Amino acid sequence: MNRFASMFQLRFVVSLLLVLPLLAQAAEPLPSWNEGPSRKAIETFVQAVTEDGSKDFVPPAERIAVFDNDGTLWSEQPMYFQLLFALAEVKRMAPEHPEWKQQQPFKAVLEDDQKTLAAGGMDSLKEILVTTHTGINTEDFDKNAKRWLASAKHPKSGKPYSEMVYQPMLELLAYLRDNGFKTYIVSGGEVEFMRAFAEEVYGIPPEQVIGTTFATEFQDQDGQLSILRQPKLLHNDDGPGKPVSIQSIIGRRPIMAFGNSDGDLQMLQWTAAGTGKRFAGLVHHTDAEREWAYDRDSKIGKLNKALDEAKAHDWTVVDMATEWKRIYPFDK
């Protein structure tokens, strides 16, 4: 055997040695998923688009997977967590706003008066969101979001909100990235709020977080630069707003999409309608014991049209109660 042949053999042997531990790891990539239809559909899809020589092979650069956040990656009951953040911010900011003691909807928030708050409807919520989310630069807003995330506890579980994430979905995100996918959040949540935890919690960097946005302005005050958040909704990243932001920001149609509500319908349709093999999935909240059970009649995360569409088109509908071994990372 000459030196080159020997070197070649060495490289081959060592390649095997380097690859074996990866294979061992890959044997059980989704440990919190029962061996049900959803896990099988996911694995079959990933294999089809990643295996060399597969007729459905997709180059890594085109392996874009998009995920809704509320109800898909973390819980959204009893209320969107971002609204709970906004209510907490009103209380934190109250000392600087003594007038709020007499001024709705802030008075209701400070007095925990759910009835008055509910009666105020969407207009009240918008006012609370705008007051707590804008008129502030992006760096300070990020600090506010992180402060709340580090201290606030979920009213039912008593856990930090950043732990109310779905363990099976964390595994799915990692599994996709291990297979060359780029994982994105495409959610109705406000983009900077989600960025405050997405990298640490989901492994999704800020540039892969797409959400609802407020208009911003570049400020230069005597050389002190900042990006100021304006009290003006720029993009509502819900329903048809999702394919719009996907095209505008990613510029490529995803090959995989996961949602849980009718607000995800157009994102799922847009993804599924692309040429080649595609995956459209829904998290179905069926577990009143370990999480919550809701769909067609829910005020939050209503899943009605998208559930019909999923059935009509054979999309993957994850039955949380039967298909997930664990819901949260803190579950045993």
Place this chain on the structure above:
Amino acid sequence: MNRFASMFQLRFVVSLLLVLPLLAQAAEPLPSWNEGPSRKAIETFVQAVTEDGSKDFVPPAERIAVFDNDGTLWSEQPMYFQLLFALAEVKRMAPEHPEWKQQQPFKAVLEDDQKTLAAGGMDSLKEILVTTHTGINTEDFDKNAKRWLASAKHPKSGKPYSEMVYQPMLELLAYLRDNGFKTYIVSGGEVEFMRAFAEEVYGIPPEQVIGTTFATEFQDQDGQLSILRQPKLLHNDDGPGKPVSIQSIIGRRPIMAFGNSDGDLQMLQWTAAGTGKRFAGLVHHTDAEREWAYDRDSKIGKLNKALDEAKAHDWTVVDMATEWKRIYPFDK
């Protein structure tokens, strides 16, 4: 020597074998840059932020580098190439619009009447841009842009526009990516127009192209889905619009920025003002022989305030004439 020790040695030897060719390649990463101050500044910066143990080390996830396009990555004379595309599109679309023969500014375009066109000013240009860039879905627009790029020739060089790119900047993009940077375009050009060539020409994927945008709408016509481009400017990615889009889309402050005109000033300021080591660079068009020479008084790519700011803050100003061995890939 037991089997494990031997295996370890094998791995070490093979690792070296695998790494050596990379080192050889890395020895000369910027072959079209003369050994001038700009090349030195670039290499010093990249070393400082990437070397393990460096006090200026930046984790790969935060190595964001942003580049203007017109005049920074490709030429912009005698007119922004995208405007030349728009003019060509008017001619291509003319048979479907017989009324344009009598209707300005289209009549002037069809008759190559530069004088009338110039007299129409920005309003004429806007009308031409909107007519050729909107009222069409994103996939069809992409085809139009690619068709033009594949056939049109630059009036001076006779080369396709996609070859009018700066060889030294191509090398810089590759050098940064080899060092774990994520390279972005942040340009006044329309985002989908740039995406039509950025991946092939610059190695920059669509999701790393940020630009001026038109509003879009998701359309569902009997199950036929599309993203329709609306005749409404959504974001003007110039001047202060650049840090705004950087924060909105990337969500992280770049550590390196490169531009060539006053439209890049705020992007450079925003980048340079971040904490830690930062790089702000300008391409200075000083080469009337091989490219064009223009700065403070130019109608296109005016470089005045940003040049003063660069001198005041010791930013890197690339003297094209003396620092670049070659301008275009087709140069000998």
